Amino acid sequence: MKLKSLLKKVRKKYGAEIEARLTEQSVVLSGEMDDWEDIVCVGYLFVDKERKRHVVNDIRLRGAPLRKEEVHQLDSSLDGKEYDVVIIGGGIVGLTILRELSRYSLRLLLLEKESDVARGASGANDGMIHPGIDLKKGTLKAEYCLAGNFMYEKLAEELDFPFKRCGQYIAYGSWKERLLSGYLLYKAKKLGIPGVKKISREEFLKIEPELTWAKGAIEIACTGVTSPYEACVAFAENAIENGAEIALETPCLGFSVQDGKILEVITNRGRVKAKAFINAAGVFADEIASMAGDRYYSIHARKGSDLLFDNKLRLLNTIVSRLPSLKDRRSRTKGGALVLTCEGNILAGPDAEEVPDKNDTATSVASVERVFQKHSRVLPQLKKSDIIAYFSGLRAATYEEDFIVEASKKIKNFIHVAGIQSPGLTAAPAIALDVAWMALEILGGAERKAFKAKRKRIPRMKELAPSERMALIAADPDFGKIICRCEEVSLGEIKAAIRSPLPAKTIDAIKRRVRAGMGRCQGGFCLPNVLKVLAEESGMDYLEVTKQGAGSEICLYPTKGSESDVL
Amino acid sequence: MFYDAIIIGGGPAGLAAALEASKRGLAVLLLEREDRTGGILKQCIHDGFGIVRFREKLSGPEYAHRFSAGLEAAGAEVRTFTFVSDIQECDGGFLVTASDASGMHEFRGRNIVLATGCRERTRNQILLPGTRPAGVYTAGTAQYLVNRLGLLPGKRVVILGSGDIGLIMARRLTLEGAEVIGVYEIKNTPSGLPRNIAQCLLDFNIPLHLCSTVTEIHGKKRIEAVTVSKVDAAGRKIPGTEERIPCDALILAVGLIPENELGEKLGLRIDPKTKGPEVDQRMMASIPGVFAVGNSLHVNDLVDYVSESAEIAARALSREYSERKILKIDLDPKFMYVVPQMLDLNAGLDELIFYFRSNAIYENPRLVVSVDGVDVWSRKYMILQPPLMERIKLSFGKFGLNENSKISFRIEVGS
Amino acid sequence: MTELICIICPNGCRLTVKGNGLKVEGAKCARGKEFARIEIEDPRRVLCTTVKTVFSTHPYLSVRTSKEIPKDKLMQVMKEIKNFRLERKVGIGEAVIENLLGTGADLIATEEFIEKEVL
Structure with a gap:
């Protein structure tokens, strides 16, 4: 690498003095600059075209506030325990690996620092199961994406989570855009994506009658959609049913490493021994790597915001987008599509914005506007007043913009699964297969055990036929008591979530499992009732009920004297 | 069996409709989603209900009790904890599908009265940016938490929006020991009634900041602060006016929306201004036999009018209706809305009740009603303002209306 | 001179009270005048x-x-x-x-x- 000339370029373009040094696996940048966007751009500048080294970008943002130390509950519930494999991170990647490994006679533990699984990017994305048509041939992304895509039918059936292979349509409205569509056909052929073809305006309007501006479209038949956190919960529950353990609100705080081997992981609940450790920590993967003394890549957080519309809109049947203009094509995201989610809401998203703080999932007016404007070009009937929710997630991007799925070269029993950004949800099941093999290699193999592949989800009253509803209510009258009016969620469903293999312990966990509070009133009516049920079912005081774990209590004080002298 | 009327919702509107209809000897079924009737009144423990109707200042539960107490004696069938999931037209009326703890039920009725109330706008509908921590609640949710569960969301509270529930909650939270730092209103006039500004804010020295709004929420797990900013006449934030205010709760009182998902599914025509169904003088919507009353029709300022609109509908309930001859009412743009939006020439035309709101504050205006270009009725007001709903009683019988008549309402200002 | 908002009914009349509550302006009704006089001397509320x-x-x-x-x-x-x-x-x-x-x-x-x- 020509470090000197690159450094000169940085000096000229950004007026910044930074340092760069080469290590065996990385080029490490350090220094201080004034603008985060610039720091990220400098990172990209040093990407090795031959992929011999990763960029570790340690350039600090001048004046950036220190990250707030998170306060964690301390106990010794895990102290001294021994496992075969410890997985760090309870997103789709960690959970698919956990479930895959639960086929074997292994003692498994997954650590998740948040109060529930799928709290990071896995829970804040559009649920698309991509074909990977925009990816580069030969990248891990392209390989795992296509492989993962075709695994979803079987997984959804086994684990009973929603999945629809609805197809995706990239529409064009002018001859200029139409020219670009030829490129997509070429890409599909090159990447081996089946079922990609051009369809006429008439054919397209039969599928999406509201998009009257379209002159035609490219159909990608193998694109699908799932409910991302339902999928995560499904993998988690099935793994637990097969003997795996998940520790929530349990961050990895460090490792004890000896002779190039991790002996223990240090958590807020004690020190845990294991034979192999898997880093699936999303945007924090580089920090976990650093704790093991093996940080050879860095992850920068790229924020994307999605808008969710009222499910009463009947404007969309599949997934659509419009061919991007040449100007848009330079941005580092596929640009998002309009997705009809499994629950029947239109979801518009996401945009892309580099953010210095890996905890920053705040939304801004600008990004909401940006996403709305972009998609109203596709579906002009969308109204801002029909937005019922919006949220942001952080993509875990490496500077090479590819996945890292490999055993550590330095630490014998450590596997990196990092940089898994979009299409990570699609790719995860395929990645999990490879990672499971890597782990078994470290462990020297393991026996297969009686594996229960099937998992049943909590029945959804809203989706059932009257006779099925009748049967459920007859078996348990709680299924006849509707608590969430917007999404028609019954008391029975809420109690089932609280009693599930990975028990819902927070308001958000219930919301994500059974959709209470997910509708147009956003929990305005049902929150107090859900709070009551959660407290009573799990033996908590009302004041102990949280939105998303310790420190997020719904209410802070009682109105009246605090003695609990209820008869 | 066919009920004469199935009433959906057991709040003040549904209770009044059920009581009035059963007193008239009709077979009435009232379906209520919650464990008791009373609707939102159950948590509205403050007084001021029934000023017009009873000349008393009752609390919400007391007002509801005046109706619910005599309901069963009057012969109405009431089913609580019963959730209506679907209404369809069927031969001779409507088929209502509902569920409760005993199973799924189908009820048939010749008429449907929608008394489903309204819901609160959330932070998402006003595109309030920032993090999504605990401690941010709509005023109605906070009211439930405080009044029925005895829980205080926080002790340093910011209230966004000066709607009546927000003002009521400012007082309520103060009484229960919280400090309300301020009420922030994006408009240049308060949204709530003047008497609530007086007795909820002024009585407790709670500051009201007009032309100001919350522009960001801070705090990862629990709310730690909000940024408030001044806004210009168009409601845009004025850069440089940001102020960070530490708080442990943010209460939103940013408007109400009639709940009409059942009506929309049935195919009722919705008035984009009221967000409720368009109705005629009987409160009958665009589908004959379907009535919309109370806050699902339009957001009322006083419960007294909620009950009144329900009783108007109840009195009009019948087993058959003659064919409708609809006249739409023309409005000048100074109205926010007028309800009813249309007249059926084949229904009674005398002593009709109209509810309206102006779209802005007008001093000394005159409300004028004209038929075919001739002014037939007018009334002077000292002031018209959006928070105050107005009610008038008009008789059209004497004007010899026909299908080609043109009825217009206008607000005259000045001179 | 004291300015008050009448809380007797939803009209919320703006009242001006002069000379120890003897002269009340702005009230549309007698109850408003009465309210103003009491409000000056001994303000009371229902709790x-x-x-x-x-x-x-x-x-x-x-x-x-x-x-x-x-x-x-x-x-x-x-x-x-x-x-x-x-x-x-x-x-x-x-x-x-x-x-x-x-x-x-x-x-x-x-x-x-x-x-x-x-x-």
Whole structure:
């Protein structure tokens, strides 16, 4: 690498003095600059075209506030325990690996620092199961994406989570855009994506009658959609049913490493021994790597915001987008599509914005506007007043913009699964297969055990036929008591979530499992009732009920004297 | 069996409709989603209900009790904890599908009265940016938490929006020991009634900041602060006016929306201004036999009018209706809305009740009603303002209306 | 001169009071004039709140004062009932506490007790 000339370029373009040094696996940048966007751009500048080294970008943002130390509950519930494999991170990647490994006679533990699984990017994305048509041939992304895509039918059936292979349509409205569509056909052929073809305006309007501006479209038949956190919960529950353990609100705080081997992981609940450790920590993967003394890549957080519309809109049947203009094509995201989610809401998203703080999932007016404007070009009937929710997630991007799925070269029993950004949800099941093999290699193999592949989800009253509803209510009258009016969620469903293999312990966990509070009133009516049920079912005081774990209590004080002298 | 009327919702509107209809000897079924009737009144423990109707200042539960107490004696069938999931037209009326703890039920009725109330706008509908921590609640949710569960969301509270529930909650939270730092209103006039500004804010020295709004929420797990900013006449934030205010709760009182998902599914025509169904003088919507009353029709300022609109509908309930001859009412743009939006020439035309709101504050205006270009009725007001709903009683019988008549309402200002 | 907003009815008339409440302007009705005179001399309010009960099916009962009490006693009353526990079931309109802090007003129940828990 020509470090000197690159450094000169940085000096000229950004007026910044930074340092760069080469290590065996990385080029490490350090220094201080004034603008985060610039720091990220400098990172990209040093990407090795031959992929011999990763960029570790340690350039600090001048004046950036220190990250707030998170306060964690301390106990010794895990102290001294021994496992075969410890997985760090309870997103789709960690959970698919956990479930895959639960086929074997292994003692498994997954650590998740948040109060529930799928709290990071896995829970804040559009649920698309991509074909990977925009990816580069030969990248891990392209390989795992296509492989993962075709695994979803079987997984959804086994684990009973929603999945629809609805197809995706990239529409064009002018001859200029139409020219670009030829490129997509070429890409599909090159990447081996089946079922990609051009369809006429008439054919397209039969599928999406509201998009009257379209002159035609490219159909990608193998694109699908799932409910991302339902999928995560499904993998988690099935793994637990097969003997795996998940520790929530349990961050990895460090490792004890000896002779190039991790002996223990240090958590807020004690020190845990294991034979192999898997880093699936999303945007924090580089920090976990650093704790093991093996940080050879860095992850920068790229924020994307999605808008969710009222499910009463009947404007969309599949997934659509419009061919991007040449100007848009330079941005580092596929640009998002309009997705009809499994629950029947239109979801518009996401945009892309580099953010210095890996905890920053705040939304801004600008990004909401940006996403709305972009998609109203596709579906002009969308109204801002029909937005019922919006949220942001952080993509875990490496500077090479590819996945890292490999055993550590330095630490014998450590596997990196990092940089898994979009299409990570699609790719995860395929990645999990490879990672499971890597782990078994470290462990020297393991026996297969009686594996229960099937998992049943909590029945959804809203989706059932009257006779099925009748049967459920007859078996348990709680299924006849509707608590969430917007999404028609019954008391029975809420109690089932609280009693599930990975028990819902927070308001958000219930919301994500059974959709209470997910509708147009956003929990305005049902929150107090859900709070009551959660407290009573799990033996908590009302004041102990949280939105998303310790420190997020719904209410802070009682109105009246605090003695609990209820008869 | 066919009920004469199935009433959906057991709040003040549904209770009044059920009581009035059963007193008239009709077979009435009232379906209520919650464990008791009373609707939102159950948590509205403050007084001021029934000023017009009873000349008393009752609390919400007391007002509801005046109706619910005599309901069963009057012969109405009431089913609580019963959730209506679907209404369809069927031969001779409507088929209502509902569920409760005993199973799924189908009820048939010749008429449907929608008394489903309204819901609160959330932070998402006003595109309030920032993090999504605990401690941010709509005023109605906070009211439930405080009044029925005895829980205080926080002790340093910011209230966004000066709607009546927000003002009521400012007082309520103060009484229960919280400090309300301020009420922030994006408009240049308060949204709530003047008497609530007086007795909820002024009585407790709670500051009201007009032309100001919350522009960001801070705090990862629990709310730690909000940024408030001044806004210009168009409601845009004025850069440089940001102020960070530490708080442990943010209460939103940013408007109400009639709940009409059942009506929309049935195919009722919705008035984009009221967000409720368009109705005629009987409160009958665009589908004959379907009535919309109370806050699902339009957001009322006083419960007294909620009950009144329900009783108007109840009195009009019948087993058959003659064919409708609809006249739409023309409005000048100074109205926010007028309800009813249309007249059926084949229904009674005398002593009709109209509810309206102006779209802005007008001093000394005159409300004028004209038929075919001739002014037939007018009334002077000292002031018209959006928070105050107005009610008038008009008789059209004497004007010899026909299908080609043109009825217009206008607000005259000045001179 | 004092400016007041009348709280008697929803009209919320803006009142101007001159000379110890003897001259009231801006009131649309006689009740408004009366309100202004009392408001200047001895402002009073009805207090609406809840009391804690010992019954788990209805832990907080809504109550109000049977008549207006001096405005400056509102917070005092709230403090007084903070640790109060209602131990008997009362009907709507019945007194929960009589002659509250010597004001002559009773604290009365404004709702019926829920007898059985549904949720």
